[in-house]
Amino acid sequence: MPLSLRLPLRRVELDAAPVVRSMEEGDTRLGRSRLNATVRLRHLLHGSERRRKADQEFSAAQSTGSMADFELQELQEMLQEQPSVGARRWDKFRSLWQPQDLENNLKQMLRLAGCSLRILEAVKQEDNEQLMTLCADDELSLVEEEVGMLAGCLFGRPKLVKKMLKKGVLVSSADTDGRSALHLAAFSGNLDTVKCLVKYGANVNALDGRQSTTPLICAAAVSSADTVAFLVDNGADVDAGLDPSDETALHYAVRANSYTCAELLLKAGARTSGTNPRGETPLHVAADYGFDRCMGLLLKHGANVDLVSGTGSKTALHLAVEDGRVQCAKLLREFGARIDLKTSRGQTALHLAARAQSVELIELLLSWDADINARDNDLRTPLHCSIGKQCRSLDTIKVLVNNGALINEGDIAGYTPLHLAAINEFSSCVELLMDHGGDVTLRNRGGVSCLQLIKHRTPSVLTNLPDRFSRSILFYERDNIPNNKFAELKISFNPLMSQAKGECHFLKALIDIDQKHLLKHPLCESFLHMKWMKVRKFLFFNVFYYLVFCILLSAYVLGTCHGDCFNVGRGLQLGLCSGISSEGLVTLHAKCHGSDPPPIQLTCSANKTNAPTRLDLCDCAKSSFQLLAVQKPSFYTGLWYLLVVFDVTLVFKEIFQLVQDPPQYFRNPENLAEWALMFFLLLIGTPIFGDIALWQNI
Template sequence: MTGRHHLEVAVPLDRTISLNVHNRHGGAAAASRSPSSLKDRWYSFRHRPGGGGGGGGGGDQRRRSNVEEFLFMESLPDAPDADGPPSAAGQEIELSITIRKDTIRRDLMDSMRTCNGRLQLMELVELDEFDPGGVQPPPNQSELDRLFCWAVYIGAQAECLDALHECGANLHYSHCGNITAVHLAAFMGNAEALRWLIKKKCDIDTIQSGYTPLHSAVMGNALETTKILIDQRCKVTDTVLHCAVQANSVECVKYLLNIGIDPNSLDTNGNTPLHLAADKGYTECLKLLLAKSNKTINLKSKSRQSTALHMAAENGYTECVQILLHSGSSHTAVNNKNQTALHLAAKAQCAESVVILLELGAEVNAIDIDKRTALHSAVCKAFLSFHVVEVLVKWGANVNIKDRYGYAPLHIAALNELSQCVDFLIIKGADISSRTIGGMSALSIINRKTPTSINTIKKKFDQAITLNDQASAKEVELIMDFRYLLQNPSQGEIILLHTLEECGQKSMLEHPLCKAFLYLKWQKIRRFYFVRLVFDAIFVLLLTSYVMTALAHDCYNKSKNITDHQKITDNQVLNESETQNACRLNVNMLDSQLISHIIIEFVWYILLVFTIIIIIRKLIGTTGFTSVKQYFLNITNIVEWFVVASVFLTSFVYGNKTYDWQNPIGAFAVLFGWSNLMVMIGQLPIFGTYIAMFTKVQKEFAKLLLAYSCLLIGFTISFCTLFPTSNDFNNPLIGIAKVLVMMTGELDIDLLLNSEESPIIFNISAYITFILFIVFVTVVLMNLLVGIAVHDIQGLHKTADLSKLVRQTQLIHSQEQALFQGCLPRRVINFFNWSARVTPSAYRVVLYVKPLNPTEKRLPKYIMEDALNIARQQRLNTVDYKQAMLENKMENKALVEEIKHLKEIVQNQQDLLLQLINKSS
């Protein structure tokens, strides 16, 4: 193993992160993996400091001490067999020790430079040529102290140590204030130097930055010095075993367990040695600890409440996960986020660990504190996520479950641009109409992040149409499975199709599956729309009759002998006899009488009942909108609320009479009421195209009028200047209305005739202006408008079928919102479920139709033909069908050959028979 595959990073003692990619999964299988593979490099990247690997302790751990920085050797694999050939593990140990020795060597030399010491003295000690008497000038105290540490570091002979000690070297000198010679000898495994120091009465229990020489020995994987210290009855604390596990010092761990160190002890962070071994993926240490005791196998750490299984799963250590599970670790245990080991294994994208957990009974749909499942965790990262998602779905993961924010796995996969996962989830039935709490649909995210997955939705639709044309069947039978369209029952049956229309995928409504469902749905829900249409028509008729009688002809006041002198003065056109005739009700052919105020009041009270029902319906309908702003941005809501308010504003109840100011309100109410009724009729598929034409021409005319408004204003002011005495142009506001009338071709030539008495210059100007108006406005502008309207109408005819489907979807969706989203009694909603849904009892429906049967009337012929073509194409594209066809062809060929062979045999027998007959004769 080369050095670039074992990266060493100085991190806290109890949270050191191993970047040894070969030891990630442990065992021979992991060791045999190519170290240069992309997967291995990704594992190394994920477990770099501050990266995603983190382990179980995380932020719970202490800051790195100086001892750790100076001594701690990075996590090592198992020691090689002393009797066998050097293995890859042994080479790795040697490399790690070399790296750490080089670090210590550099630090000691830097320390010598810092005190202005002579590096030549260190070279002499290393070459065993140091003579204290031959050095001039003699070494000072700083140099002696550092030379002594250097001698211990390189494993100098006892004579060298004696010489330095005699020169005055301080045996208790603490290098850089954090490590003594005893620590250094223990860490480096220099048994001779350690025995010499012990002989000189050096304290073997000295603590530097919280660590004793015994800690240093196990951190350096030095079994011999560890035994020496323990034989000398050094103080053995429980944290020694933690340090040994952190360093993956297998022999030291085994030795410490044999002498009785408690394997279940806790460090300051609440971690046992088992937690640390699982967090690092040290399988040998894990086995040793579990063999000694597994009482704390399900013990949780302090802050994150993680078990050893959580830590192993989080870092993707498959072999550790397997060992822990077989040793009795609970796969149902949860951490502080209510996450099971399966959540963490899925997030680590370790498919092997996920499979092991599921095989041993882990709940695939368990939810955490945010109501997220393992499938949510699996799609949080890009690398290797598909394999984990595939495993989870195979084991029954719910692809449509939402978290507390309304995000399904499909939302998260699309947000992370995991197109492969998005395609897979859609094929497995993920609901593209699923919405978050904020109202964001999965399809809207797919449109932006993974647009290539749109084709997968069409493929899913295609898969829902199949043929059942087995040899035993008498007729070709078409199977249309609507289950994919009906995954969100709480939002209605049409919600998926409405989402397609809302997100700009209107063309997908032309798919035979969508058209068939829309047809069936319309057959169910149209009765409710017709009821509403008749109800609104009666309401508008009642409103019209009331406005015409009570307001337009003032019948209410006249029937009560109330005279409004102001109204008579303002309405010069109507005289008394005319108003009386307008208010007369013909009782029979010979007699008539004034309409009684009682009849008008009766009509208004009936109108009031209808109005209250409409108010209740409108209030219930507000639940179908996500915000007040969205509700009032709908122009239909504004119009309907104005009409409703006008019923109260035009009433007689305020003073037992009607008033002049109520007339314009009533006029606008009637206009808006009939206009709204027109729009409702236009929502019917049969009339929708004509209303769409009307709306389209309106928009184009508005844009055209805005573009040429300056020209029209110019002509209006010109006419007001040239014809100041005309009643039509004595006011610019009236003049603009007259110009609009003249645009339609209603040209008033009397304007020119009446101006002949004016001076010649005025007449010439009037003629020129009038002719320019005819050319530029009446001819050019109006013909331009007609041409644009004709062009738009032709375009609407080309897309008439699609427009019909879009309007039908919008209409059905609005009806479902009104029927199912309101605060209606349960019995009423159950009635609507029974009568308005295609599938009232269950959201699973499969329709069987016979497209070639002329008596089949459940679907239109053109829909069944399109569906049949797709089903046949699907069959031709399947490998199984091709294989079956090939096998049938081969069988037919073999049968033909057999028939030929039988014919030849029969022919030969006939020839032989003829020969026998001829011989006998």
């Protein structure tokens, strides 16, 4: 597939390769934290060359039949070549400027002035004969003389520089980016050239065009200790760069891992608390790169060990552990670094060490009493962060769980470490977490359980479940006698236990993902048999309880909510209805079912009983439930109280089930039906407050 890149290069007609600018010299509008497009292209091409070479080796190995050895070697190389964050930063920041950039800048000066490149080529190739000819014949223009002196500073030609200065070239000459001759001389690390320029009055504190770099910074960036000492002795400002909040010489000395330069600067009074635009002090730089010698030097000179840097709010300890810098972490701890401080994302040093998957650092932090179950802003623990590369996650997970890490804790989205291991298709990590009590039935906020993810992402774990079950059944023969009737069988049901959801929740989860065949395993069958023997009496009691409740509720509904018989009975009881005596009420059934029964008219106070003003009482003798409502309405009042007791018992039962697993509770329609039944009882059961209303009748 063709690759197309758009490179934002400046329109400069150069014969040389495109200008490659370093991080520090890059366009400030693009931000100092980005590589320019040319560097990205070089990395891309370099990666393509490596892939092409790997393909050739692969083809050769395939043709010779040594595929297994090739794959093993490739895996080992991949593990060895995993670049840390610090290694990537090394590529970005090690050099202040690129020599090729400076040379191209000088070429640009000559071309803009319409001059040839002869003086620059002569200086670069050390062609003394041509240089003598050019200088003696006065064939050089002013621009060529100036470029000749700058080139002499860049390539370390002190005699040429001295000759040009004697010819009248200004010592303050600079290239198009404002870098003076002293900047280039210091960057080349040539002490003789620097001394010559200073002797002719060069400003040791001159700033470049970006107003950020001094000759002292240039010398520190290339680890030129002699040049640093000379510039400091001649009045160079060791803290130049703090205003305007740029990097100081001490930053560059530490980044170059130059212990001598850093020591010279600190003895000259350089501040250890100065920060660069990213908020990093020299101590942060040392921790970032893992330079323990420079770090020890800074700490001995009073560097603040717990100062945070940038928007990430990381301390030096955070930067050290996220790259696996064990020696730096030990050194910082010796000087009192706090291990409980958190970054802007709420992560502790243990979170970062787990993410770096450094077993040694994790054990070290735990020995310093780091909180193994600390939560970040997303509520993730170090165990969550440890799940990264499968080949290294196993060791970090083992260390964390063996030291008490909580396996079944979910993050802000409900994902447990087991969820993450399944999502990343780390079968070995999934099995390890399950061996240490990982609950596969736990669900995230979206209702997805670990077992569902395992089914789709790591199906090999489900394939191994029968073997896991079988390992829980142990058979012992006493005295090593075969077919001994006193043999002992031990069964462990731990693989079936859910940590927080009850004994049968795991089996229910297997059914939910269509793995019912696993229930036929002897371990599952034994568990279900023992469970049945234990709960069957409760099941029978539950069936009997609902049966009685349904019978009583049906009797109550048939007696009170069918017609107006209950209201008539209450009216007769309260003396609000007339037309029949108490003796006649007892024989009401016989009167209404005799031969040619006359209608029994009853007159009631309708506004007090909710009964019709005049009705035929024989309508209430059609069923035994209605007749009982007329004869003994107090029976149904007492029955309603009994139903309320049943109702309250059901409420407590449902609340208990709801607390156990709210999401699962509401997913079961039977539970909603039971709440509807209890609410229905309250709607129809109001006789103690008055009569049955018309809307309550069936």
